[in-house]
Amino acid sequence: MRMLFGDQSLLSRFISVIKVALAVITILFPSQAVSYQLAISNERSDEVLLHDAEGRVLRQLLSCKRPRGMLVEPVNQDLWVACSDEDAIVRIDPESGEVKQRIAGFSGATNLALLGSEQLIVSNEGAASVSLVDTTTNVIVSQLPTGNEPDGIVYSADHKRIFVASENAGVVHVFSSEDFHQEALLLTNLRPRRMAINKDELWVSSEMGSRVEIFNAASLQKMDRIIFSPRGFRSEQLTPVDLIFSSDGLTAYVALGAANHVAIVDVVTREVEKYILVGSRAWGLELSPDGTRLYVLNGLSDDMTIIDLESRRPIASERTGLVPHAVEVVNR
């Protein structure tokens, strides 16, 4: 520099500019302190792993055969895990992993939903039914027949109805939450998997139909559908599974399965606002407690992609166990 310009301070001035620029950047993009953890069920490696909010594995919480659906109890924050190949559900302490309760008798237990403070509904993939279980007595109180391979379970906003998707049968069963009789059957497109309720709308993902169907949860009329079409993908590759709403109900996030993307949908206009590239076979979804992050499980690449929802960008992908299925926020 001196050779060329005879001005020694040019270099030091240059370095100072870079330092200032980096400082400004650090101020503009601060990292945030978070206080929660994530539990991820891994089907193939038969374990539930505990991760920090950045996605790093902390330790193994539970070892059980083919863990799938999970649920966090609102009162004591314990974690229920459906251990499919053990035909059982297990309640654990999400900090220590201590098994507090174990209830058997669910053939291929897949998903769980809370029914009041003392009852759970469990979908039995192997028995074409859902079971109602009393968690205080460990007794299966009732079994409601469904079509083959029941999967997702949700309630209407007023808790008067229970919806159960039956993958194989291509229907959503509508049960009354008072007497559990089947009120109606919603005909859906191919292989309905998961559902989500947003006020009076029931959104149902159709795995083989490459779409989400929207029903009125009160009148049970089909209202709308959203067909996904990220550029460069054939419709067969679009296998939407999990879906989740933002807390204000204005945005929906849909994992598109073999299309390796997550779709961000405007609930009002039904428009797909963005497709975000994640790992292989986007499956389970979960939002961070403050709604700023979306966690996406990638079933075939054995990892989890963390999406920053403010910038709508994927920020990291972190390894988890083999074939991750479901993710729940724990230890808030």
Place this chain on the structure above:
Amino acid sequence: MYLGIDHLSHRYGEHQALNDLSLSFNAGEVTALLGPNGAGKSTLIKLLAGLLPCQQGEFDIEGRKKNSIEPRDLALFGFVFQEPALDMMRSAKANLHYAAGLHGMNRKTRDSRINWVSELLNIQDLIDRKPSALSGGERRRIEIARALLHKPRWLLLDEPSVGLDIDSRLQLSEDIHRLVKQENIGILWCTHITDELRPEDKLLILAKGEVCHRGVCGSPDELVQTYQRITKPHA
């Protein structure tokens, strides 16, 4: 202000272009350098411009003896080469700014020098135009202007009037001789065209890399006779 060349020799492979050449130039004079093709005129200019490495010999620049022309010495020289060297797509003014900048002048100095040289060579109407829109003679005047911007002690011209029409050549000769008087520059003028020179101009005839004659030009007829007499044996 004295420029001397002592025992300069240069060889291109087997061909001896200059052979033990010793010359001197003073400021305030025009020295014409004549000679047949291949005499070594261009080689001499290139050596003075530092475009060729000095193989043998010395330069004496105002009392400082050196084996090679260094970049800072070039501030003392202005060059106009045989091949035109203007950026055709930039205005003449931009060309002048470029050359002045290369000689380390700031904006203010460049502007004042360009004004000065425009008046000196009467090119005020030309500088805002692009060289592609100028005639051969006008371009040459721009090039001479360019060579003068940094107020050199010596101006070296390598066949500057090649391709110019009669009026342009006469104008060029007029400008150069006026410069010598006005600015007290020393001029080394390589040319084939004898009617541009004035009787009082110094004369050097080069042939086969050696100085064959030193004197003054004399009248155009005398010059031609001298030239033929000197160069015939070397033909």
Place this chain on the structure above:
Amino acid sequence: MPKSYYAFRAIIDREFARFIQQRTRLLSALVRPLFWLLVFAAGFKSTLGIAIQAPYATYTPYDVYIIPGLIGMVCLFNGMQSSLAMAYDREAGSMKVLMTAPISRRQLLVFKLLAAASVSTIQAYLMLLIALLFGVDIPLNGLLVALPIIFIVAYALALIGLLLASTVTGMENFSGVMNFVIFPALFLSSSLYPLWQLEESSELLYWISLSNPFTHLVESIRFALYLQFQPWVLGGILSGAVLLSYLAPVVYKPNA
């Protein structure tokens, strides 16, 4: 300011003036990488799954992946172009104006290289701007931080162009050499596909690409865009550039 500063300004101003005047050169400088980005990469956007590798923290779409390679492409082409222009100047006689200025050969060449690098950097950012407008996800903070790295890479590539120009005589030959250098440099590097993909198909091609300096220049840009730096690589590039710049007047003789 020292005199050499004004000489540098004169050289860089001329380089910019030529760059702006030569519209077709500017257009092709932009069209070339944008063609790759908007046509080629768009087609591969979703199918070429880029596995996670540094500096990326997650899966990267192909159009994001090739951005550093395209920046390298712009700098490589412009570096060659400016050396071609020097070869042209040499033949056309304009080089003499430069050579008879009171600046050393080394200064002359380094100023020329800095000027070429400046033009390359501007071209690269123009390309990035257009890419951003087309929705390619480039981190904005990375664009600022990568500026000095992109400039250094542009300088290194202009230097390589210069050294290449010194080995050929005449413009026609140089154009031919450009093709023998540019396309292998581009394809045998990590610009268009990650090296692990090359390794899967051919170990030899992988090692050639790993030894290709262009790979490391592109990777240093890639890392810088994500606010990461590889000190050894950068140190190597800088010291190589400084050393070669010092030796440049020995190798490249811009005389007529």
